[in-house]
Amino acid sequence: MNLILMGAPGAGKGTQSAKISEKYQIPAIATGDILRAERKAGTELGKEAQAYIEAGKLVPDAVVIGIIKKYMVENNCENGFILDGFPRSIPQAEALEAMGIKIDAVLSIEVPDQKIVDRMSGRRVCSCGASYHVVYNPPVKADVCDKCGEALYIRADDAAETVKNRLKTFHNETEPLKEFYSKKGLLISVEGQEEVADTTALVFKALSAVEA
Secondary structure, rough: OEEEEEEEEOOOHHHHHHHHHHHHHOOOHHHHHHHHHHHHOOOOHHHHHHHHOOOOOOHHHHHHHHHHHHHHOOOOOOOEOOOOOOEOOHHHHHHHHHHOOOOEEEEEEEEHHHHHHHHHHHEEOOOOOEEEEEEEEOOOOOOOOOOOOOHHHHHHHOOOHHHHHHHHHHHHHHHHHHHHHOOOOEEEEEEEOHHHHHHHHHHHHHHHHHHO
């Protein structure tokens, strides 16, 4: 099964991608992770991406697509894959089609903007790697890590205004993909739930229909 996973920042794509990957035994291709790995490894594609990032520019579609193609060749994607974080625009979707890659379904996880702002702005992290949420997973002592006792902090990406700006970008640039794939009969929408397990159950139910 070749899947594209869509959803706004904080909708839970990464979590559901891992669940799908485990159930169907197919690799999850998270473009952000791959870009970081390529840069860390110092590959030519990674160096090219780094140059754009350091200049404060978006990595061009051609570079991102080149990295994805390389990943698909190097990893066993014959039985399927999950694309998480790509495509992010209609030109990217068209480029994916031009690669001759068949997509079986596009799964969109729907979560209201305000709920995403509440979710992400409530996150607290520690330098030791531990992660908390003021509502859903609070530390025993407010703003102090249970594991190491260090002070917790809010990541810049999780600040409320930053989240709102990221959502605005998503709606302007990525959301049009829903209509693009809906016209092709590939779009499946799932309402994100409060509990991860409930969202996963809906995701698996939707994908079972694709398998059939």
